[in-house]
Amino acid sequence: MPEKKQIQIAKLFGIRIFIDFSWIFIFLLVFWSFSSAVLPSIYPGQSFVSYLISGIVLSLLFFASIVAHELSHTIVARRNGVMINRITLFFFGGASNLEDEPPSAWVEIKMAAAGPLSSLIIGVILMYSTIYFLNRGQESLLLYSLYALGVVNISLGIFNLLPGFPMDGGRILRGIIWSINKNLARSTKLASIVGQIIAGLIITYGAFILIFQGNFFSGLWLVLIGFFLFRAAAGSYSQTLMIMILRKTKVKEIAQKRSESIFDDATFSTLYEHSNNLRQEIFPVVDHGDDIIGFISPLVLSRVPESEWSETRVIDFTKDFSEFPRIDEEESALKLLSLFSTGPELAVTEKAGNITGFVTLPDLQRYLSLRVRV
Numbered sequence: 001m002p003e004k005k006q007i008q009i010a011k012l013f014g015i016r017i018f019i020d021f022s023w024i025f026i027f028l029l030v031f032w033s034f035s036s037a038v039l040p041s042i043y044p045g046q047s048f049v050s051y052l053i054s055g056i057v058l059s060l061l062f063f064a065s066i067v068a069h070e071l072s073h074t075i076v077a078r079r080n081g082v083m084i085n086r087i088t089l090f091f092f093g094g095a096s097n098l099e100d101e102p103p104s105a106w107v108e109i110k111m112a113a114a115g116p117l118s119s120l121i122i123g124v125i126l127m128y129s130t131i132y133f134l135n136r137g138q139e140s141l142l143l144y145s146l147y148a149l150g151v152v153n154i155s156l157g158i159f160n161l162l163p164g165f166p167m168d169g170g171r172i173l174r175g176i177i178w179s180i181n182k183n184l185a186r187s188t189k190l191a192s193i194v195g196q197i198i199a200g201l202i203i204t205y206g207a208f209i210l211i212f213q214g215n216f217f218s219g220l221w222l223v224l225i226g227f228f229l230f231r232a233a234a235g236s237y238s239q240t241l242m243i244m245i246l247r248k249t250k251v252k253e254i255a256q257k258r259s260e261s262i263f264d265d266a267t268f269s270t271l272y273e274h275s276n277n278l279r280q281e282i283f284p285v286v287d288h289g290d291d292i293i294g295f296i297s298p299l300v301l302s303r304v305p306e307s308e309w310s311e312t313r314v315i316d317f318t319k320d321f322s323e324f325p326r327i328d329e330e331e332s333a334l335k336l337l338s339l340f341s342t343g344p345e346l347a348v349t350e351k352a353g354n355i356t357g358f359v360t361l362p363d364l365q366r367y368l369s370l371r372v373r374v
Contacts, residue, residue: 054145072118073112080103083098116161116168164198166233174190199233206221242368250330251329251333260280268308268314327348329357
């Protein structure tokens, strides 16, 4: 599900591109690094404004190259039947949101390798094209900026090839192990352990240069990256188990069966009583002919002061039946992960289209909490 702190900035090849608000901080950090340190050191003697403008442009191009990196993953994934519908830029870079695990080890390896390969290609093209012009005496801040961008892309590609799952190198490692032992869960666990070891080494190295070399910025940055990778590696195994479980589970195994409804002219006080007594997370709203006209969640109670509950009618907050998202009870529960982006609850239907129950995000979370054991 898209987070509230993310906004969509573009859509390419049917893939939505989001930025998390945390991305603003890393953008400012990259901009400051380029304009105040990198560019003045490789091409000194220019005005402050020149470095400022070049730093902004270079920072935007850098993040464009990260999008290209993630798009490479996505394009290869889609060509191999793995759906990725969104890319998110955040504090530590970018991430492609997979809706399922790759179908085979070879697909995993191809998907993972595509990102670093694109970064290396971009870096080599930028470096050698700028060197070509620089060797002919055509020096300028633009050329040195593009050269720096090339170096950064090559560094990005090499760093991502470290075998620290869930980084690209770690996914390649998982693909190799998977091709040998034919067991995705076990391969993920081994790759996750290696990822945590790699993350620990990055943290240790960052702490070393922070404490003993006095390099505050680089040391702190490596420590932060290391902690992020450690948590990601530890969580990736659970995520893989979750996907494997949901792929084999039907929606009807998670859904609440249709039970108590509430009349459209009932008050919020009645809704509160129903919620407390029945512990339902969603109620069909019916007229006095027992025809469903919509649905309501007890969560709407928080939108009205308690003193007004006795005067507030359920019908005024009912979600229209025709607009309510639904899913077939025989569908794989894995599909719920993407459908919950439309809202925290879904109507469950049989083949004829009749509603048999409901499924909510808490239902899914409870189901997984009982079955995912790390």
